[in-house]
Amino acid sequence: MSSTTNYILGVYDDEDEVLHAVTAVKAQGIKIEDVFTPFPIHGLDVAVGHARTRLPIAAFMFGTLGMICALSLISYTMVFDWPMIIGGKDFFALPNWIPVTFEGTVLFTAFGLVTTFCASNNLYPGNKVEPLDLRITDDKFVMAINVDKNKVSAADIKKALKDSGAIEVNTK
Amino acid sequence: MAGHSHFSPANVEEHFEFSAEGKKRIIYAFIAGLAALALGIYLLSKGEAGGHEVANAGHDAVKAGHEAAGEHLSGGAVSHQAGAEEHYDWTNRIWANVWLNAVFFTGIAVVGMFFVSLQYLTKSGWSAVMKRVPEAFPKFLYISLPILAAVFFFKGDVIFHWMHHGVTEVGSENYDKIIAGKSGYLNKNFFLIRLVGFGALWIILWNMLRKKSLEEDLVGGSDLFTQMVKIGTAFIVVFGASSSIFAWDWVMSIDTHWFSTMFGWYMFASWHVTTYAVIVLAILYLKDKGLMGYVNENHLHDLGKFMFAFSIFWSYVWFEQFLLIYYANLPEETIYFLERWEGHNKIYKTSEILMVILNFLLPFLVLMTRDAKRTRIFLKIAAFLIIAGHYIDFYQMIMPGVLGKHGGYGLVEFGMVTVFASAFIYVISDELTKASLVAKNHPFLPEALHHDI
Numbered sequence: 001m002s003s004t005t006n007y008i009l010g011v012y013d014d015e016d017e018v019l020h021a022v023t024a025v026k027a028q029g030i031k032i033e034d035v036f037t038p039f040p041i042h043g044l045d046v047a048v049g050h051a052r053t054r055l056p057i058a059a060f061m062f063g064t065l066g067m068i069c070a071l072s073l074i075s076y077t078m079v080f081d082w083p084m085i086i087g088g089k090d091f092f093a094l095p096n097w098i099p100v101t102f103e104g105t106v107l108f109t110a111f112g113l114v115t116t117f118c119a120s121n122n123l124y125p126g127n128k129v130e131p132l133d134l135r136i137t138d139d140k141f142v143m144a145i146n147v148d149k150n151k152v153s154a155a156d157i158k159k160a161l162k163d164s165g166a167i168e169v170n171t172k
Numbered sequence: 173m174a175g176h177s178h179f180s181p182a183n184v185e186e187h188f189e190f191s192a193e194g195k196k197r198i199i200y201a202f203i204a205g206l207a208a209l210a211l212g213i214y215l216l217s218k219g220e221a222g223g224h225e226v227a228n229a230g231h232d233a234v235k236a237g238h239e240a241a242g243e244h245l246s247g248g249a250v251s252h253q254a255g256a257e258e259h260y261d262w263t264n265r266i267w268a269n270v271w272l273n274a275v276f277f278t279g280i281a282v283v284g285m286f287f288v289s290l291q292y293l294t295k296s297g298w299s300a301v302m303k304r305v306p307e308a309f310p311k312f313l314y315i316s317l318p319i320l321a322a323v324f325f326f327k328g329d330v331i332f333h334w335m336h337h338g339v340t341e342v343g344s345e346n347y348d349k350i351i352a353g354k355s356g357y358l359n360k361n362f363f364l365i366r367l368v369g370f371g372a373l374w375i376i377l378w379n380m381l382r383k384k385s386l387e388e389d390l391v392g393g394s395d396l397f398t399q400m401v402k403i404g405t406a407f408i409v410v411f412g413a414s415s416s417i418f419a420w421d422w423v424m425s426i427d428t429h430w431f432s433t434m435f436g437w438y439m440f441a442s443w444h445v446t447t448y449a450v451i452v453l454a455i456l457y458l459k460d461k462g463l464m465g466y467v468n469e470n471h472l473h474d475l476g477k478f479m480f481a482f483s484i485f486w487s488y489v490w491f492e493q494f495l496l497i498y499y500a501n502l503p504e505e506t507i508y509f510l511e512r513w514e515g516h517n518k519i520y521k522t523s524e525i526l527m528v529i530l531n532f533l534l535p536f537l538v539l540m541t542r543d544a545k546r547t548r549i550f551l552k553i554a555a556f557l558i559i560a561g562h563y564i565d566f567y568q569m570i571m572p573g574v575l576g577k578h579g580g581y582g583l584v585e586f587g588m589v590t591v592f593a594s595a596f597i598y599v600i601s602d603e604l605t606k607a608s609l610v611a612k613n614h615p616f617l618p619e620a621l622h623h624d625i
Contacts, residue, residue, distance in 0.1 A: 042624045056542065087499060097496050098491065 006147040007033070007172045008154060009132055010161035011140050018141040021164035022047045025143065028160050033146040058116045059109050065102050065172040066108025070101040130172055179466040186463055188604045198598045207592025212583030216262050227496075250589060260578060267327045268574040269584055270319065273592040275422050277317040279443030280450050280596070284309025285378045286411050287447065288559045292397075292404030297619035298474055301467050301610055306447070307385060308603035310378040312596050317371040320422070322546045324367065331574055333428040334358045351428050352452045358425055366421060370414035374527050377407045385611060392613035411584065415440045423566075426573035430508045435492040439569070441489045445482035445531075446562040448475060449555035454600070456548055456555075464609060469546040470623045476545030480535060486562075487532035512568055516577035523564050523581075530561030 010025075012018040019041060025032060032048050078084055079091045089096065118124060133142045143161065147154050154171075161169045284306035291299045328336040333351070338344030340352040340359075351358070381403045388396040416436030424435045432438070452475050458464045497505045512520045534557050544550040571579040611617065 053540075060540070087501060093493050095491075098495065 006154075007132065008145045008147055008161065009155050009170045009172055010143040010145070010164070010166035011135070011168045011170065012132065012143070012165060013140055013167055014165075015039075015141060017165045018049060018143060019044055021143065021161075024164040025145075025160050028152070028156075029161055030145060030152050030157055031150050033144045033149070036132065036142045038137060038139060040139075040140075045109065055113060059113050062112030062116075063105045063109040065112070066105040067101055069108065071097065071105025073104075073112065074100060104153065133170070181612055181617045181621070183608045184466050184617070184621070185608045186610070188253075188458065188461075188463060188601070190601045195598070198594050198601070202591060202594040202598070205587050209587030209589070209591060212585075212587050213266060213293045216265060216582070216584060219262075219503045240477070248296065249478065260576075262578075264330045265575055265578060265584055266588075267323060267330045268571060268579075269625060270323050271331050271422075271574070272566055272570045273588050274316045274319045274562060275570070276321065276446075277312060277592050277596050278320060279439075280447050281309045281312035281316060282374055282411070282415075283443050283447035284451070285374065285381070285407060285416075286444075287451070288381065289404030289407040289411070292401045292457075293408055295616075297616035298471060298623045300614040300616040300620035301471060301612075301623075302451070302455055302464070302475075304385075304607060304609055304611055305458075305604070306451050307382065308600050308606075309447070309450075310374065311380075311603040312599050313371065313375055313378070315595065315599065316365070317375070321364065321367055321371075324426050325361065328360065328363075331570075332425055333335045333573070334425060335360065350574060354428065358428065358511075364420055366414075366417055370410065370417065373410050374407075377403055377410065381407070384440070386607055388611060388613045389608055393613050397441060397615050409447060423569050424589060427508060427511075429504060429516040432493055432497070432505070432508070434496075438486075438489045438493055441482065441486040442562045442565050445479060446559055448479045448482060449506050449558040449562075452479060452551050454558075456552055458609065459548070466610065466621055468623070470625050471620075472624055473542070473545045474623075476528060476539055476551055476554075479551075479558060480539040480545065483531060483535035483539070483558060487528075487536075488564075490528075490531075490565075511572045516572060516579070519577065520568060520572050523568055526566060527561055527564045530557050531565060534561075 010021070012021060015037065018035060018037070022032060022035060022044065024046075026049070035044060035048055058111070069129050074097045075092065078093075078097075083091045085091070086093070086096070118151070131137065132144055133140065143166070145157055145161075149158065149159065152160075158169050287299075287306045288303050290296075291303055323331070329337065333339070334354065336346060338346035339348045340355045341347055342352070381400055383397050384403065386401050388400075419436040419439035423439055424431065452472070455464060455467055455472070455475070459467060494509060497509060512524050514521065535554050538550055538554045538557070539545055544554075567585075614620070
């Protein structure tokens, strides 16, 4: 996180509380940047209002690309570049190619998705990420609010977090 | 959203009312099906009566040619075709249709039991809200299994090549060495023992499960649940063996010379995905009537995933069976696909192509996105496609072997499927009225009501 950003962090110690707090804080017109939890909480993404991930679309595209690549490679090698008769079949023996095409589709989808996921989350070797609060990897739930992106004043945000049950409110 | 459902086990009990009007509509459909069937049979008898002489003359010619050729063609396909010719009678098409529909609907009925058993065996929570729907399906076994047994007993020689007169008798003009070698398994008595034995086991286990399930509504507690887990487990073991055995018996043995080690899986996959489609349609119908409000889009999403996944599974099995045969290219195996692709004046080619589109391509594309699996209209479209596609799939498995070039889609086919479908709907609707639509004391019901994915 860049040091110029101005965050207010509400720390909670119960997953139900943080789930209800999200609704309460949002009701006051405060925009929540993100909520960090040690484990997934059902319904939290909907409550925070995150847009649905677009990874499935990427998956479909990678899959299609993999299918095209596999079919192109096989048809180039087996039909055009060096035609081969295998088992007395036509050069263009599509049924024979389906297993490999399937594998190509899956391979491209898997590698493509992992790469996309890491890239979109800034996960790459050597990247040091400093957690907003180390305790989110242990037993605390942290709601992060970016003051610069909110019209509500910092004091009001802090008050809203306290009212919604935060055990402490920090800035970072 | 988690924790925000306004349903709780205390307020979900509700009953499906099989209204007089609903009954009337299904009975009308049944009568319409019967009428179409009767008309179809009438036309069939007319149509075939005219061509009968020609067929006989051709038959004599074939026979003469056969003798001239010195019976050297007694290998797989040719003798089979000649055999089918010899035994063909216009009523065969009726019995073939009865058999096709009885097999198809038996599958839907028994996979309902399989689904419920699987939920108990895996101790699944999410399905507790909807398990009463598939739980009602096996009631139809009371109708379809006797039909199967009766058709086999009285008209088995129409359906099965191995029951033709004299195929296993040394010295008979119909003697077939390959079939005679299989007669230790494929004979009338053993076939009936398997049909009646496993069929009875299915019905007994379903009755046990159903009884406990209804008792749970009154008593509650987790004892009954544990007992149902045991019954479900027993059923899975029985079904694991019997689904494969019945696939060989009821369908694969029609093409007696041919065999495929994947056939059990293939037919099970077809039954399985059809049943999911029927479950989805039944639930959506009940929801459209204002019932089952506690079945939300998360449950539908799971059912949609099942339909999607098992469509792919069916495609995988179907294609894998095709691929192995295509690749190995052994004449006794390729005959199966040749018959469906270019045999019998190519009458089965269109449905073979249509089937793959309906069962693989369209469900794959329609159900791919998350939103589609959570939207009722897409689920309905996909379910209808899957049911139609797998009906054609069974048609393709059964008809070419039984009817050969005499097959087709006519009033007999449409009438027969309407009769069976309306009978199925009637029986299932009636069974659904006998219990609360939700198992209100199911130990996992609270979890299911808060299902969130």
